[in-house]
Amino acid sequence: xxxxxxxxxxxxxxxxxxxxxxxxxxxxxxxxxxxxxxxxxxxxxxxxxxxxxxxxxxxxxxxxxxxxxxxxxxxxxxxxxxxxxxxxxxxxxxxxxxxxxxxxxxxxxxxxxxxxxxxxxxxxxxxxxxxxxxxxxxxxxxxxxxxxxxxxxxxxxxxxxxxxxxxxxxxxxxxxxxxxxxxxxxxxxxxxxxxxxxxxxxxxxxxxxxxxxxxxxxxxxxxxxxxxxxxxxxxxxxxxxxxxxxxxxxxxxxxxxxxxxxxxxxxxxxxxxxxxxxxxxxxxxxxxxxxxxxxxxxxxxxxxxxxxxxxxxxxxxxxxxxxxxxxxxxxxxxxxxxxxxxxxxxxxxxxxxxxxxxxxxxxxxxxxxxxxxxxxxxxxxxxxxxxxxxxxxxxxxxxxxxxxxxxxxxxxxxxxxxxxxxxxxxxxxxxxxxxxxxxxxxxx
Amino acid sequence: xxxxxxxxxxxxxxxxxxxxxxxxxxxxxxxxxxxxxxxxxxxxxxxxxxxxxxxxxxxxxxxxxxxxxxxxxxxxxxxxxxxxxxxxxxxxxxxxxxxxxxxxxxxxxxxxxxxxxxxxxxxxxxxxxxxxxxxxxxxxxxxxxxxxxxxxxxxxxxxxxxxxxxxxxxxxxxxxxxxxxxxxxxxxxxxxxxxxxxxxxxxxxxxxxxxxxxxxxxxxxxxxxxxxxxxxxxxxxxxxxxxxxxxxxxxxxxxxxxxxxxxxxxxxxxxxxxxxxxxxxxxxxxxxxxxxxxxxxx
Numbered sequence: 010x011x012x013x014x015x016x017x018x019x020x021x022x023x024x025x026x027x028x029x030x031x032x033x034x035x036x037x038x039x040x041x042x043x044x045x046x047x048x049x050x051x052x053x054x055x056x057x058x059x060x061x062x063x064x065x066x067x068x069x070x071x072x073x074x075x076x077x078x079x080x081x082x083x084x085x086x087x088x089x090x091x092x093x094x095x096x097x098x099x100x101x102x103x104x105x106x107x108x109x110x111x112x113x114x115x116x117x118x119x120x121x122x123x124x125x126x127x128x129x130x131x132x133x134x135x136x137x138x139x140x141x142x143x144x145x146x147x148x149x150x151x152x153x154x155x156x157x158x159x160x161x162x163x164x165x166x167x168x169x170x171x172x173x174x175x176x177x178x179x180x181x182x183x184x185x186x187x188x189x190x191x192x193x194x195x196x197x198x199x200x201x202x203x204x205x206x207x208x209x210x211x212x213x214x215x216x217x218x219x220x221x222x223x224x225x226x227x228x229x230x231x232x233x234x235x236x237x238x239x240x241x242x243x244x245x246x247x248x249x250x251x252x253x254x255x256x257x258x259x260x261x262x263x264x265x266x267x268x269x270x271x272x273x274x275x276x277x278x279x280x281x282x283x284x285x286x287x288x289x290x291x292x293x294x295x296x297x298x299x300x301x302x303x304x305x306x307x308x309x310x311x312x313x314x315x316x317x318x319x320x321x322x323x324x325x326x327x328x329x330x331x332x333x334x335x336x337x338x339x340x341x342x343x344x345x346x347x348x349x350x351x352x353x354x355x356x357x358x359x360x361x362x363x364x365x366x367x368x369x370x371x372x373x374x375x376x377x378x379x380x381x382x383x384x385x386x387x388x389x390x391x392x393x394x395x396x397x398x399x400x401x402x403x404x405x406x407x408x409x410x411x412x413x414x415x416x417x418x419x420x421x422x423x424x425x426x427x428x429x430x431x432x433x434x435x436x437x438x439x440x441x442x443x444x445x446x447x448x449x450x451x452x453x
Numbered sequence: 454x455x456x457x458x459x460x461x462x463x464x465x466x467x468x469x470x471x472x473x474x475x476x477x478x479x480x481x482x483x484x485x486x487x488x489x490x491x492x493x494x495x496x497x498x499x500x501x502x503x504x505x506x507x508x509x510x511x512x513x514x515x516x517x518x519x520x521x522x523x524x525x526x527x528x529x530x531x532x533x534x535x536x537x538x539x540x541x542x543x544x545x546x547x548x549x550x551x552x553x554x555x556x557x558x559x560x561x562x563x564x565x566x567x568x569x570x571x572x573x574x575x576x577x578x579x580x581x582x583x584x585x586x587x588x589x590x591x592x593x594x595x596x597x598x599x600x601x602x603x604x605x606x607x608x609x610x611x612x613x614x615x616x617x618x619x620x621x622x623x624x625x626x627x628x629x630x631x632x633x634x635x636x637x638x639x640x641x642x643x644x645x646x647x648x649x650x651x652x653x654x655x656x657x658x659x660x661x662x663x664x665x666x667x668x669x670x671x672x673x674x675x676x677x678x679x680x681x682x683x684x685x686x687x688x689x690x691x692x693x694x695x696x697x698x699x700x701x702x703x704x705x706x707x708x709x710x711x712x713x714x715x716x717x718x719x720x721x722x723x724x725x726x727x728x729x730x731x732x733x734x735x736x737x738x739x740x741x742x743x744x745x746x747x748x749x750x751x
Binding site for chain 2: 053060199200201203206207208209237240254258263264267268269270273274276277280281
């Protein structure tokens with residue numbers, strides 16, 4: 010198969026980039042694979058990429074930042090998308106031209122805005138697969154509605170967790186779209202696993218609000234008080250850096266908590282630790298959780314939407330604690346810090362349980378999905394058509410959620426929150442409930 | 454499908470040798486190289502360690518190590534010998550005597566033995582030689598080396614309202630009568646402050662540096678240190694005080710630093726609070742060589 014991935018910026022750092030590289034590299038063993046990167050802002054990629062995977066940038070920001078078309082708003086890329094402000098008429102044109110010329114068998118979009126391009130402009134002969142690395146629940150209502158309009162044109166939609174797939178199943182009507190959870194994969198690390206003897210707790214991620222490293226630092230205060238020989242190392246850069254540094258100083262934790270900057274090879278840093286920690290309010294997947302487990306670290310994580318709960322087996326290979334709960338997080342860390350035997354047992358379990366995220370099984374699943382869809386497309390067999398009642402139910406069902414999201418979007422866009430939550434409730438929620446019931450009846 | 458349009462430097466770098474390395478707690482370093490592209494050429498591969506000269510000066514010291522073929526890889530062992538002079542060593546590989554040397558790219562560095570390693574005691578013999586492989590800013594493998602006749606390893610540093618308390622351990626030096634911590638203002642003839650050194654047993658020490666000592670710079674001192682009159686306190690230019698330990702009366706002073714862990718560049722990672730002392734601000738920090746100093750500014 011010829012497979013093309015459509016990626017926001019393959020030269021940056023982030024879970025989506027990493028996992029796209031991993032999957033592309035694994036597929037390149039048997040298939041012709043390229044990654045189309047809408048943007049390029051530097052000479053080299055940050056993550057290393059197997060030379061068998063071609064990388065093709067569409068807009069070079071080092072030269073085209075001031076391109077007249079780049080100064081004009083995007084019209085195809087949806088306005089409700091998180092990165093809308095980075096897209097433009099130039100990206101609209103380049104992406105459209107790129108898609109029109111593709112002779113791939115499978116084209117994979119990797120973020121909502123690019124999936125919209127793919128649904129509207131993707132080559133007819135190709136299987137068009139949208140990957141969602143975030144969660145439907147946390148998409149802004151306006152984006153949800155934009156996606157609701159075009160996602161039914163896709164051949165498949167993959168989420169990174171079963172819980173998110175379930176959200177799409179319940180809240181969007183996608184009768185001809187294959188819906189599947191395809192987790193991120195993490196290859197076996199190139200060095201031996203940690204042996205649980207280190208006295209370092211490791212966290213890794215961009216230093217942004219949602220990762221809640223502020224909460225983590227506060228939670229670690231208890232650990233440092235009881236066990237001053239333990240360190241917390243936080244790897245990553247980001248806008249929260251200075252604020253976190255100030256917090257470390259204020260709490261007097263500068264001998265125990267360190268902002269490490271980015272690491273070229275994170276595996277070599279995980280194995281210095283014996284516990285990994287995730288304090289996020291939201292982890293659509295939680296790539297670092299799997300990375301740490303593959304290095305033999307038990308992971309203490311908030312039980313946020315949706316990744317941690319599907320990756321970690323609480324009490325077996327890590328701990329799940331409520332979100333935004335400093336004391337629970339600190340207590341869970343201390344439990345592991347205090348108990349060497351527990352750490353060793355959890356370390357072994359983490360190593361064993363994380364094998365299911367190896368590229369081999371994940372690649373197998375992806376390949377099966379891709380080839381199945383390619384064959385179905387060639388033989389002209391789409392998803393089974395539904396009867397008139399079913400279609401009516403689809404419409405009503407989808408419309409119910411759309412009305413709700415529409416009301417929220419209007420509310421957020423125009424006036425004060427309090428009044429408009431009431432409006433949303435009046436216009437959306439009650440009506441949705443009614444339509445849900447109608448839909449269920451009609452579907453029977 | 455379009456051909457790859459990978460940038461040239463990326464392609465050029467992909468052809469370079471790449472080294473994974475493992476370091477033991479004792480400091481023995483094993484490098485395992487992925488040979489460069491087109492390395493089928495005859496001739497023995499060698500690993501070159503080149504002491505980085507000052508900008509614009511010629512290279513002076515190169516150590517050449519054998520690279521043994523190990524399956525598809527090349528392997529080099531860097532044991533206690535050769536002792537690498539203090540400084541930064543760039544790593545190259547070369548095939549055959551005629552071959553051009555090539556920079557080596559950093560692969561995975563397994564330094565997990567370092568954060569937990571035991572320090573040699575005060576009775577340790579011979580000069581202390583430490584090495585730490587790291588990534589250069591432009592993305593190549595290099596080795597940082599320290600050679601010290603004796604060493605004072607900094608541990609926790611507690612910053613109070615107007616002082617800092619440093620705990621540490623002596624390596625290769627015994628504390629004796631007249632032991633002291635010394636603060637010396639950087640620059641020729643800079644003044645010296647002497648502080649009481651507390652013996653915490655088994656080579657451990659601590660001392661408290663009152664920041665007042667660093668700002669009550671007398672006019673005579675400034676003149677003595679700086680006869681041309683560009684006094685360091687003038688114009689609010691920052692001045693720097695280097696931290697030493699003198700293990701006993703009359704003994705050579707030993708620089709305080711933090712060299713035994715795995716963090717190659719401490720300056721941006723170990724950041725201590727700034728305090729005001731009189732009209733100035735004082736902040737302890739690690740230099741680019743991971744030695745402990747104080748910055749007095751404002």
